[in-house]
Amino acid sequence: MAAVGTVRPSVERQGAPWRDFVHTGPDTLAGRYLRTFWHPVYLAKDLAPGRAKPIHIMGEDFTLYRGETGAPHIVAFRCAHRGTQLSTGWVEGDEIRCFYHGWKYDAGGQCVEQPAEPEPFCGRIKIRGYPTEQYLGLIFAYLGDSPAPPLTRYPEFESDDEVFEETLSDLWPCNYFQRIENIPDLSHVPFTHFQLGRSVPRVEVRETEYGVDATGYHLNGRIDHVHYQMPNVTRFVVGARDSAETSDRDRIKWKVPVDDEHCLDFAVSWVHVSGDGVAKYRERQAERAAQESAFRPIEELGEEVLSSKARVQDMLDHPNATNIQDYMTMIGQGSIVDRGIEHLGRPDVGVTLIRRIWERELRAFAEGRHLKNWTESQVVPPVEGE
Ligand code: FES
Ligand SMILES: [Fe+2]
Incomplete structure (x- = not known):
């Protein structure tokens, strides 16, 4: 395990270093913790x-x-x-x-x-x-000190007889922790992704062996479900997009800090297609990619909405409309959200739980105590949006 060194003076001024999750340079506590993954x-x-x-x-x-x-x-x-x-x-x-x-x-x-x-x-x-x-x-x-732990494997993504590789990476101009806190925040979905319906869920969260399980219960019986895997991974299922797909898509996303004001989103989707469907799927996948390339980038459109040059209500035909909406909310918080101005309530239980876990783990890390050994999350039922 990496030794904990000097903490930046600016962080010490903000209080205990284990409350600072956002700064991830090599001389920060959170940065040293993240480098153990x-x-x-x-x-x-x-x-x-x-x-x-x-x-x-x-x-x-x-x-x-x-x-x-x-x-x-x-x-x-x-x-x-x-x-x-x-x-x-x-x-x-x-x-x-x-x-x-x-x-x-x-x-x-x-x-x-x-x-x-x-x-x-x-x-x-x-x-x-x-x-x-x-x-x-x-x-x-x-990127941490030796010895490196084994890389986490996802055996169910390694199947040869199905098409799985749809990888993406997007640069977001905000701190990675804003992106992480959005994972269990299911109460944003009916407003940020309003086109999916205005049903407001009751949100329940619990700490698990891999991180946090967040569930949103709707009055009509619908249940949204998402897994947050420590320290920066989310895993969920989204609906199939092509008639050749034989079931929903399993997706893993990582949120990786570039610096304190930018992060990269990496995504892998496991697309279930079998037999004769594979060739057709690949053909249509190429067509879809060509069509999508005709749309303007998410960042450009999100910035237009933030500066009120355009309305997101007029962008719903964009294939990544939900990403534009997420961009508006999280970049709208500022590049590093000022937690001093927040007023958290009952639906923010996911945000509160993630902060509590991080604070506990960072403190144990700083004091050289035992850290929780996180395992990988499993497949979960569908949720729309992120
Ligand atoms: S700077 Fe001289 S060999 Fe690299
Ligand atoms: Fe979202």
Whole structure:
């Protein structure tokens, strides 16, 4: 388990550091806690073999590259020689060579060549290297201290006979914790996603072995259900979108801090299609993608609504109308919500419970006490919206 170091003075001024869930830089308590988990950091399809990219996660820069063998790797952002950006370098096999003077590093960050040096001292030069794995169409990284725990697997997503890969990543200009608190907040659905109906649910939540189970009970008997999996994962089921689909879609989403005012949403959907339906499904999937690309981006439309240049009521034909609506509410809270102005009530039990869990875990982490060992959540019945 990572040792807990100095906490930023600005955080100390706000009170106990375990009440600060929003700051996730490497010198923060929440940042150190989050670094004890694996996180998706990039879409696998966007990284070709032999290419490198600079990435920014939890306030830190890194170099992500895919070796010529196809394996993804993450090392430090800068070369140890004179500090230039390693992502501009050459990928050679599973190693990366700096563009400036040619020092070369292996996937673990060990320097293995110093071409211009008459007496190389590679053995003394090591930058950081991070465990990296490709899984479910995403590149996952463990950015904390060794040893890394095993990457969480979802065996039901690994079936060969069904189409599962529909991966997405979206950048949101707000703190990741706003996105997390929205997960069990089922009372926003009848207002934010008004087109789904104005039935206001009674919300019940409970802590589970994986995080929080939130259920919304409607007067007409409908039940909404969502799972929040610690520390930044949500799992739920949405309806099928294509006649070839044989059941609802199982979906996993991760909310990963980029910095304190931006986060990335990664999503994987398990789409159930079998036999002859697969080819038809793929064909229509390509058609849908082409149609959707004709619509304007969510961020652009959300910003127009926030500045009252447009109304979301006029955007309901957008294939991601619910995302525009979520964008308006969470970006509308400000890039980091001011919790001092809030007035929480009974329907906010999910928000309150998540904060209580985080505070308990961060405090235990700070004091070196036992942490809850979270397991993965299971499939749940359908809920619309997020
Ligand atoms: S800065 Fe990288 S080799 Fe000189
Ligand atoms: Fe929503």
